[in-house]
Amino acid sequence: MKILVFGRTGQVATELQSLVPEVVFLDRTQADLLDPASCVTAINRHRPDAIINAAAWTAVDKAETEEGSAALINGDAPAAMARAAAALDVPFIHISTDYVFNGGGNTPFKPDDPTAPLGAYGRTKRLGEVGVEAAGGRYAILRTSWVFSAHGANFVKTMLRLGAQRDRLNVVADQIGGPTSARAIAQACLRMAEHLAAAPNLSGIYHFSGTPDVSWADFARAIMAAAQLPCTIHDIPSTDYPTPAARPLNSRLDCSSLARFDLTRPDWQQDLLVVLNELGAVK
Known part of the structure; x- marks a missing residue:
């Protein structure tokens, strides 16, 4: 299967490169997501058997002041990709986020629950979802949360750096979700592409996050313990760390529909050890 991946340096794209190095990866010089037409041109030039969109505007706070650019990258570009994929009748896998929900309550959000983004980032990601669905092709939208890996900027690497510098850290404890390794997401995207190629009726929105659900504070404690860093984590409410x-306070995702692809929620505790080993952080 010839797979075309939008994105090259992000966490998921980097993991895809290690899993399937023969895949064609496009960076912004080859397909600028600020110019959705260039994405369509790239798809028509390569004529792949499947497409994975692992590129996105992920600067959550910056999106508040640059929503127009975020909307192009997270909304218009994926919609254009999906239409091009539909024209070729090939699977299109698009990575989305828990930020499309408002984070209310304490039960896991299901894929068909009403969306209500709290901010610009969530709005632009939801715009992309709507565009992908409207394209009418075979697709899977994979909503995930709290992505971590040995690459790029993420919570695990931040905690390791700060934990080595300080003996105490304040971390929010009222936001609950499922940390998810980028490698697990990459593997899920590949599985979904293969299944959709044979069964277009599997098209839809799916949730994929690590288990068990935890707070950021408890996730931080797990990182410190695994890396044997003597840094104490102090619980604080989100109101004490304004952004x-x-x-969203509740980022729990109901992932039960993953069974349609023979997928289950990954154990983030095991994946964390793998990442820490990659980073040389396990003593």
């Missing part, structure tokens, strides 16, 4: 963009 330009509001974060």
Whole structure:
């Protein structure tokens, strides 16, 4: 299967490169997501058997002041990709986020639950979802949360850096979700592409996050313990750590529909050890 991946340096794209190095990866010089037409041109030039969109505007706070650019990258570009994929009748896998929900309540969100983004980032990601669905092709929208890996900027790497510098850290404890390794997401995208190629009726929105659900504070404690860092984590409410963009308090995702692809929620605790080993952080 010839797979075309939008994105080259992001966490999921980097993992895809290690899993399937023969895949064609496009960076912004080859397909600028600020110019959706260039994405269509790239698809028509390569004529792949499947497409994975692993590129996105992920600067949550910056999106509040640059929503127009975020909307092009997260909304218009994926919609254009999906239409091009539909024209070729090939699977299109698009990675989305828990930020399309408002984070209310304490039960896991299901794929068909009403969306209500709290900020610009969530709105632009939801715009992309709507565009992908409207394209009418075979697709899978994979909503995930709290992505971590040995690459790029993420919570695990931040905690390792700060934990080595300080003996105490304040971390929010009222936001709950499922940390998810980028490698697990990459593997899920490949599985979905293969299944959709044979069964277009599997098209739809799916949730994929690590288990068990935890708070950021408890996730931080797990990182410190696994890396044997003597840094104490102090629980604080989100109100004590204000950010330009509001974060959902409840990022729990109901992932039961993954069974249609023979997938289950990955154990983030095991994946964390793999990442820490990659980073040389396990003593």
